[in-house]
Amino acid sequence: MAADATSAASVISSPVGVIAGGGAMPFAVADSLAAHGITPVLFPLRGACDPARVEEFRHRWISVGQLGRAMRLFREEGCRDLVFIGTLVRPSLTEIRFDVTTLRLLGNVIRAFRGGDDHLLSGVGRILEQGGFRMVGIKDVAPDLLMPEGCISRAWPSDNSKADIERGRAVLTALGPFDIGQAVVVIDGHVVAVEDIEGTDALLARVARLREEGRIRAATGRGVLVKAPKSGQDLRFDLPTIGPRTLEGVAKAGLAGIAVVAGNTIAAEPQAMIAFADAKYLFVIGLPA
Amino acid sequence: MAADATSAASVISSPVGVIAGGGAMPFAVADSLAAHGITPVLFPLRGACDPARVEEFRHRWISVGQLGRAMRLFREEGCRDLVFIGTLVRPSLTEIRFDVTTLRLLGNVIRAFRGGDDHLLSGVGRILEQGGFRMVGIKDVAPDLLMPEGCISRAWPSDNSKADIERGRAVLTALGPFDIGQAVVVIDGHVVAVEDIEGTDALLARVARLREEGRIRAATGRGVLVKAPKSGQDLRFDLPTIGPRTLEGVAKAGLAGIAVVAGNTIAAEPQAMIAFADAKYLFVIGLPA
Known part of the structure; x- marks a missing residue:
């Protein structure tokens, strides 16, 4: 470490x-x-x-x-x-x-x-x-490129989203030992999909497609993307990263926002990311490690 | 129960x-x-x-x-x-x-x-x-429709496949509390993908696509699909099921075979499933519960 x-x-x-x-x-x-x-x-x-x-x-x-x-x-x-x-x-x-x-x-x-x-x-x-x-x-x-703790967006997670975030973190913790799943999508308490070797953008595209196909029936603007480092991951080599494209994926997947681990996540192009989040009223929150 | x-x-x-x-x-x-x-x-x-x-x-x-x-x-x-x-x-x-x-x-x-x-x-x-x-x-x-313990195919899992099966069961156990992931694909020790609300056929199609795109580089005929009931799942209402279509998906995904929990998995159209497995030299094994 x-x-x-x-x-x-x-x-x-x-x-x-x-x-x-x-x-x-x-x-x-x-x-x-x-x-x-x-x-x-x-x-x-x-x-x-x-x-x-x-x-x-x-x-x-x-x-x-x-x-x-x-x-x-x-x-x-x-x-x-x-x-x-x-x-x-x-x-x-x-x-x-x-x-x-x-x-x-x-x-x-x-x-x-x-x-x-x-x-x-x-x-x-x-x-x-x-x-x-x-x-x-x-x-x-x-270190200035890392996500701080708290919301960097104007939007804040609702109680519903907070519960989804908790569940998402629990799933990622459970998957920690297995070198899979740096991210998970949770909607209204349901774990909808787990990131695989395709990465986060593909995960969000999958959720967007499931919504289009009617497999996800929750209203748009519900659910969260939760990202966290894998346990045992060497944070010098591979930090989770979010950026404007991640937020675009979150918007297309119809989610309410994204939660990451503060200090252990890179915020790429933060200005563009925050501008996009605020335009779409999506939240971006850094959780305590 | x-x-x-x-x-x-x-x-x-x-x-x-x-x-x-x-x-x-x-x-x-x-x-x-x-x-x-x-x-x-x-x-x-x-x-x-x-x-x-x-x-x-x-x-x-x-x-x-x-x-x-x-x-x-x-x-x-x-x-x-x-x-x-x-x-x-x-x-x-x-x-x-x-x-x-x-x-x-x-x-x-x-x-x-x-x-x-x-x-x-x-x-x-x-x-x-x-x-x-x-x-x-x-x-x-x-009960005659349930998978028995042991191999019902001519092919048997190799030591490599046995290790993948163990890892797959461990992942499914870890995901047990979360109402997701009745199935997982493991290739050469790597957890490649976890089943989401799309189900097993879609999981296998995803793995087949990842192979086509070169994201999975392991040789064809390596890796396993492992299926198990979710912990806490009421087995009266929702038993995992495998059938000929599952085996077709396993073949297209380039895997070596499939492992399920004996007694807790329905084998649909077993004759057609075994015929297909034997023609493609895939294994189908029922694990002790």
């Missing part, structure tokens, strides 16, 4: 290497680092990170499976502290070109692939730490 | 009323009753039960929400013992035409609708028992 955010942040060494997957978050993290006087160096992952946006930052391209080359580049750039951020579709073993260092450590990598995605990322993280680097989390380097 | 099958069966009073929803099972139950010297009277639910097949049996049509009329017909036919069997899409309160007796008991019915489907069926069951009837289960009247 990541150390306490404040204490860890005080010893972050500049520059910080940002291992950058897909989506907007790597750039938000880089911006946040720069705003706090820490130099970011991006290490965009080929095939995942946006090549256009990465041009705004100092960067060196890396590839999955090329750990030896990546560690050489981290050292060349003077990055001891590394943060991994962004989306990464789980690669197929047969599609990866391994370099010599990676092949030497292949036993570990293979073991990492056998478990869930958490184990994969933790496994790579361990290899990097054996190489003398330190894996830090968003909590350590850019 | 239903009483022990043998002791209850010994006091079943002929004729037995079969409240018949959709699908083939009501007719299988009626056939099984007749084969054991008990006269079945079908009470097909309008909009759910097949009007053509019901003609083979003595029957009186009934409607959801017309409990008064239904109880009168049960009495006219001399049916003290009632069994509910078949599929029933959860009706909308506003679509139901209630009779006077039902309106008198409406408080109970509304309460029944607020919970999950289990509560709905249990609620109606309680009303019928207050009316002097006895709700019995398939275990009591047609």
Whole structure:
């Protein structure tokens, strides 16, 4: 687990290497680092990170499976502290070109692939730490990107929604040991659907379709999306994330709002997200961890 | 909970009323009753039960929400013992035409609708028992339709599949309190998807699609569908059911087989199911309860 955010942040060494997957978050993290006087160096992952946006930052391209080359580049750039951020579709073993260092450590990598995605990322993280680097989390380097406690929307959850939130958290707690279900949709006390390997956007699309097909009969504007980290999840590598697209999905699914764990959830593009939530009168609430 | 099958069966009073929803099972139950010297009277639910097949049996049509009329017909036919069997899409309160007796008991019915489907069926069951009837289960009247313990297929689960089965049962146990997830798909130790209100066929179709889209990279012929009753589920009203269509879904999802709880799962059209399983070398196993 990541150390306490404040204490860890005080010893972050500049520059910080940002291992950058897909989506907007790597750039938000880089911006946040720069705003706090820490130099970011991006290490965009080929095939995942946006090549256009990465041009705004100092960067060196890396590839999955090329750990030896990546560690050489981290050292060349003077990055001891590394943060991994962004989306990464789980690669197929047969599609990866391994370099010599990676092949030497292949036993570990293979073991990492056998478990869930958490184990994969933790496994790579361990290899990097054996190489003398330190894996830090968003909590350590850019805590301003995390959801605060309380409502960030104008709308607040009704008592009905509060009960749905409680039930959703209970389901996610029960599923904690199984590396599935970072999110769940609860409507009027009914657990309607559990997130699977498709992720939250697909979960919400499924709920929207069930509503269209009349399988969900509750009125529009009832029900919640509840998201929480899996228990045992290494929060340095894989924090739950919400953003404007999540809220669009919540609106299409006819729900009342979204509840996440404060401090353990990334709020991507918060301004756009809040604007959308307020326009649709959806609530966005951070729950105590 | 239903009483022990043998002791209850010994006091079943002929004729037995079969409240018949959709699908083939009501007719299988009626056939099984007749084969054991008990006269079945079908009470097909309008909009759910097949009007053509019901003609083979003595029957009186009934409607959801017309409990008064239904109880009168049960009495006219001399049916003290009632069994509910078949599929029933959860009706909308506003679509139901209630009779006077039902309106008198409406408080109970509304309460029944607020919970999950289990509560709905249990609620109606309680009303019928207050009316002097006895709700019995398939275990009591047609235990020959239930999955036995052990493999009914030629194929047996591999050690890999056995581990997936264990994990699947653990997930279903964890979800027990939440009225969701009567089935789960586990592949190589990964919990891939949990059944939601769409049911098992839709779950398997989802897994088949995830395979097509390359989101599941495991080889075909790996992974299991595990089905179990929800904890607290009233097994008189809602037993998990498998049949040929389930096996077709398992084949399309590229799984190795299916594991269910022996004695607590209906095997619909077992001959066709086993023939299909053996043709595709899929296993079908009944686990100890």
